[in-house]
Amino acid sequence: MADLKKLTIDDKIRIITGLDTWHTVGVPAADVKSILMSDGPHGLRLQVNEDGQTGDNLGFNGSAPATALPTGSALASTWNRELLSKTGDVIGREAAAHHVNVVLGPAVNIKRSPLGGRNFEYYAEDPYLVGELATAYINGLQAHHVGASIKHFALNNQETRRMNVNVHVDERTMHEIYLAGFKKAITTAKPWTVMTAYNRVNGEYASNSHVLLDILHKDWGYQGAVISDWTAVDDIIASLKAGLNIEMPGNQAVTPAIVKRALAEGTLTEAQLDAAIVPILRLVEKAELQPKTPVPIDLAQQAQAAYEIASETSVLLKNEDAVLPIDKDESVAFIGAMLDQPRFQGGGSSHINAKYLTLIKPTLATTFNEAKSQFLTGYHMDDTPDEQLIAEAVAAAKVHRKVVVFAGLPDKYESEGFDRKDLDLPSQQNRLISAVSAVNDHVIVVLNNGAPVTMPWVDDVAAIIEAYLPGQAIGQVIPDILTGKINPSGKLAETFPQKLSDTPSYLNFPGSINDVYYGEGLYVGYRYYDAKAIPPLFAFGHGLSYTTFAYHDLTVTPTNDCLQITATVQNTGHVAGKESVQFYVSDDSNQVSCPPKELKQFAKVALQPGEQTTVQVEIPFTELAHYDIDAHAWQYTGGPQTVIMAASATDLRLRATVDLPVVAAPALPVNIHTTIGQLLANEATKAIGMQIINGLAKAFGMDPTSDEGSSAGFDQATVLAMLNDLPIRALASFSAGAINEHTIQAWIDQANQQITPK
Incomplete structure (x- = not known):
């Protein structure tokens, strides 16, 4: 690791903010390398222009050719740790070949609501599944001496007002649902960096949240570098004190002056600045392990890996009367504008320049009997009504044995930067599916979308394939599933609700102008549907096969x-x-x-x-x-x-x-707010609790050793139930002075002596 002592104070001030959009600051005199970062949850998005150096962080500008892999929702549907490791491996190889040191991914935030605009990028609604898959991805990536940047830490579950919304969440829900996946991946796979989120959590911006960053560093023992999401830092001094290391993107015109002033005024000490820099030096040390002359990448070979991964992402939701697979010599009408304009990846910062994109329509045309197959548009991608297109589709559905409708959400329906307004497909797609299923009993719907949709026609069609966004292999994988060359094995990593009002966060998403309350608590996804006995459209974990x-x-x-x-x-x-x-x-x-x-x-x-x-x-x-x-x-x-x-x-x-075996929870220090029930629940303090019960029983004219009722008709069991939640501070007034404050304090002292380790 580079020697901290070789850095001047000016070096230290410059190094905690990026050099530009994608690079950190290097200090050659102190052997500190500049680190290159790139987007890449589902493929490398290395932005380049004429000088090969700069780009944007929204996906507007071009990027180097790369392998486009399935998006997060599709990857999670594999339920396959090995394939997630292979995903990391594919991206790691390409990153190393381009001298990229850190890839910004995986994105592991929980899918709190199916309306989340970035749900296509996230894995699942369940933290255990998220943690296992993220761990595998990170291990595959970092095997190539390319660091992962697990994101977005934490509770980044909506795009609406994502830059400043204040998430209100209780402590248990935060740990069990929203941090558990991060914890598993961070403590097991040890990603090189952790990226903080834009939003606030219980009042603090994630980039300067002492609660979140203390959990990360103190509870989980994380020693890697913490970087901000791009433009997420609200207060760089507060962030440095809380545990942030690098502000991204570069803000060299502003941040160094702020830090220098804080040092001069004493609101930031050099020791605090040094503490922020040490993880950066560790990151540089890891980056030095990357070979100076990396192995060249054969994108054609990588394309085969993309196919293997995508072959397990599609979920067979329904298959009545084994209408699938389709014989290549059957009479089939293929309908849908998405045949010509396939949606295979997400938008925004995960948009990949896929060199080897395969298209569905040409593959189908060469796979099925040309004389017995027909291709029709069916609808417009912009959802403009067109009765002629639907009429043509209905006419074709009447003469062909089977109909395959390709439907889904166009790019403008889901992307980084905004949430969906509803769960519906474009209206003309729903009209088309209903119209053709009214005249043909063998309608198969293939969906390309990043998140759940409602299906008003679900009972009218014979089969449904949720193909999600399968990456560049879309044109190979979907025809192979239709013909049975691939037996679908995907299972949903999220619940598909029957309607939006069934969803757990329906009353609390996306919140008010400044705040969102996680009122559903632990009951996210299938946990909620179980507890409320609400039947989903398709359950978490559901997925059929061509076998049983x-x-x-x-x-x-x-x-x-x-x-x-x-x-x-x-x-x-x-x-x-x-x-x-x-x-x-x-x-x-x-x-x-x-x-x-x-x-x-x-x-x-x-x-x-x-x-x-x-x-x-x-x-x-x-x-x-x-x-x-x-x-x-x-x-x-x-x-x-x-x-x-x-x-x-x-x-x-x-x-x-x-x-x-029952394991009693460690007894907490007893104080005036401790309840009688808490005393009784722990063996160390149970005797003190019974002393209090006996004292109160006497105050109410009861014999504490008898189960007989009091003069008021209350028996001992009833009294115990009534007193369970009574705090010790209320004993004096509750007993009408029969128990005084001196006695109360003696009980507290005695209880604490019992639980204090000897």
Whole structure:
């Protein structure tokens, strides 16, 4: 690592803000290299112009040719850690070839609402799935000595007023839902950098949030560099003190003067500045590991990897009467403007210049019998009504055996920078699908979109493929799924609701002018639909196959630190296929209020027809912990737990309940606000709680040793229930002076002596 002592004060002042849009400041005299960053959650977006140096951060300008991989929502649908690692590998190879040191990704924010404009870029609504996939991606990327910048830390769940909206969230929800995926990836894969978000969290901008950055550094032990999202810094001095290291993009005309003035006025010390610089020097040291002469990249070879990844992203939502796959010699009408204008990637900072983009229509034209197939437009991409196009489609649907409609959301419907207003497809696409399904019983809908849509025609069509945004291989993958060359194995990483008003955040998204309240708490995604018994359109984890799978012999064995799980999965159909087996856990202990079940493990298996395999996974007890807002820490409590082996959040196959030893939560310091119930709940203070109960019982004329009722008709159990939430401070007034403050303080002192380690 470069020697901090070699840096002058002016060097230090300059180094904490970028040199330009994509570079950090280098100090050759002190052996500090300039770092090159690039966008890249789904492919390298290295911006270049005539001088090869500058660009923008919104995706308006051009970028170097690269491999366009499936977007986050599609990648998550693979439920395949190996493919996420391969995704990182593909991007890492190209980044290293271009001397890029840090790739800005993965983007792992939770999908709080399906309206989120950036949901196509994010993975899932579940933090466990997010953490596992992000870890695999980062490991694949950083194997090439290219650093990941996991983003956006944290609670960046909407684009509406994203620069300044204040997110109000309770501590438990923040840790269990919105930070858990970050924690897993950061502590396990150790990304080189963490990118802070634009928004505020409980009043503080993410870039200067002591709460968030203390969690990152102190609780998780992170020692890498923390960079801001582009133009996200509100107060550079506050950010440096909180734990930010690099402000991006470069602000050399303003930031150094602000920092120099703060040093002169004493509002920032040189020691605080040095603390901010040390992680930058660590980042430079890691960047030096990248070979000076990288291996050239063959984008044609990379294209094969893009196909392999995309082959598992599509989700078969429906397939009545096995209408899919389609024989190449069948009579088929292919309808949709998206055949000619395919949507294969997201917009904004993730827009890739795909050199080897394949198109659907030419592939279909050469795959299916030309004499028996027909191509029609069906609708306009701008949603302009055109009765002639629909009439032509209906006429074709009447004469062909099967109809494949290509539909989805055009670019202007979802992008970085704005949220969606509704969950609907363009109106003319819905009209088209309804019209052709009225005259043909074998309508297949192929969707290209980054997030859930409503489907008013869901009961009228025979099959639905949610192809998401599969990247440059779109023209190969979708025809191969239609013909059965690929057996779809994707499963939804988000819930598709029947209507917008069913969604958990419906009443709290996107909030008011300045604030958004996460009123749904822990009940995000399938957790909410479970708790409210609301049937989704398609459940989290749902995805069909051209074959079928049976689950057998679930066994759950507790060890000292985990649940060891074994089960058998068998392919009971006639073609090879892959199945993502999901393991949910229901906490039956009633010690903590929690959702009905939560995803805690998954495994993907590939099986030939008739083949079976044993799935073996572990669920560490740490995954069964809940965040205790009183202790400000994770607490594992044990008790009865039910493990559910499932094909989706609603397709629950097998259950096994285990009774784990109960682990009492550590007793908190007792004070006047401690309740009687809290004293009784812990073995260390239970005796003190009973002393208080006995004292109150006497004050109410009851015999504390008897279950007989008092003169007022209350028995002991009723009194205990009534007193459970009574704070100690209220004992004097509640007992009408029978218990005085001296006695109360003696009980507090005695309780604290019991819980203080000897």
